[in-house]
Amino acid sequence: MMRRMKKEIEDGMLLNDHTEPQLNDEGYEGSVCGVVLKKGPWTSAEDDILVNYVKKNGEGNWNAVQKQTGLLRCGKSCRLRWANHLRPNLKKGAFNAEEELLIAELHSKLGNRWARMAAQLPGRTDNEIKNYWNTRVKRCQRAGLPVYPPGVQQETPRDQSTGGINGDHKLHPDFLQKKSYDDIHDAIFDSLKDNQGILPYVPELCDISAYGNMLNGFDSYQYCSFLPATSNHKILLESTMPFLDSSGNNNRSGFYPFDHIQDNTSDNLTQSFGMQSPLDPGLSSHSSMCYSHSLKNGNSSTSKPFEAVKLELPSLQYSEIDLGSWGTSSTPPLLESIEDFIQSDTPISTLESDCSSPQNSGLLDALLYPAKTLGSSKNNFYDKCSNSSIATPGDRADSSALNMYEPEWEEYADPVPPFGASSILNEFPAVSANRNSLDEQPPVQNFDGNIVKSEYADQIWTPDSENQIMSLLINSRPDFLLASDWYEPASGQLTNQSIATDATSPFLGDHLATDNKHMTAGTSISNHVWEFGSCAWNNMPAVCHMSDLG
DNA sequence: AACTTTCTCAACCGCGTTATT
């Protein structure tokens, strides 16, 4: 049908005079007062008619378009065409990283309320958002990955066949019933309780309680994902660097240095707590795929009705620079070297388990966890890495080696992930400015950046302290070195590179720190990574001296 | 090169809501 209609379109058919329309012809359907209305793709001529009509009469009264212009389109179709393609100020092209993140966050709050989501994304249409999200959900579901990025939590478990609740990943029943931050935290806490003594990396409850609010950074329900573990190390390795694009360049929006990392050896943990450890064989390349709008070719199909040159067929395709995404990437070249490394006799399990952490928290809270977990006596890091005393559940004494850091941890025990979604969104006032009008949502709990910020007003969190945390955590996460450009340079803030280099220099020497500045090259990075990992982790006590980080 | 599969997105459809008479 469409092909035939296309031919008709190409033949210049436009029934905009008041002559008798082609009756019952394919591509024409329905009728108003005996006029058979056309269906299918719009032509530029039709667009012109509609645009002229709107210029003259304004929006609305769409059924009058056909009557006044003879355009053989129903009012519904006219409205849709105008809203989605012809109206001015439409933002064409692929979603950028900020938009993607905002969409995820909005969806987590609103579910499939595309129009409301579109209202928060100036220049974007509900249809566009819907298509994007459905595609994303589809891909994530196929990959067995959570739909939401780190820091984005499912607040309103609405249906939503299209992934309102994380696609295939079922939330813990508790989570499905939890709505508020506190409730979600409680659910996690309960989960931890349940698993205490079972999970190798679950800190003892008192520790968790101490920084329980930190778990707000966990409430992204990725932490409740139940992902199958595999032993596909190649995939695993690809997953470790989803933030590098195929050219080895940093993908600035791929702030997923540790996402989707799961450890075979800690399945108990990952499955019970939703945590995932750094080397997740099962997550694979889709860690980059999942969180990215598909922009493989930088193509974005949109109509450009006001282009000087119009094509006869409506759907103009034009390319744009890939604006980035949550990790759009292909396998970076350095993976090979790491793969070689993995394929060597190096005991993967050691590396994996040593770096066990919740993934998917993304950003700073992702870093907070391992660092704080290291401060917990239950983390068996020392068992494997430094021959320190082995922590056992409930054995507080074994954490004495880290007690010296407690004041610092307390200071930074920000209940709100400083790098959570709201933090990020606050970085993009243009995006977040108009986010306080979500109905059915108490403003204080949602997207009003100011209000959200005030919510944290009593927290000690300054750029300086954040930087310190960043520096600290750099040293606690070997894999951080792999995270390039995930920390958006901003005034008064460190970039990842400056953080990494500055923070790592004391431990790694300048050569590595310097190399890190050029780590887009895939050469010996793997060695550096592991070297750094070994060094940093084995020097953890020293690393944790905050005075070294100033 | 040919074929198949997957992806993307514009457009349609049905239904609910709102406005008008």
Next chain:
DNA sequence: TAATAACGCGGTTGAGAAAGT
């Protein structure tokens, strides 16, 4: 107040492009 029209929204479809085999 009811009936009707108009509008808006969300779900679905299918063509064409892109990627894979």
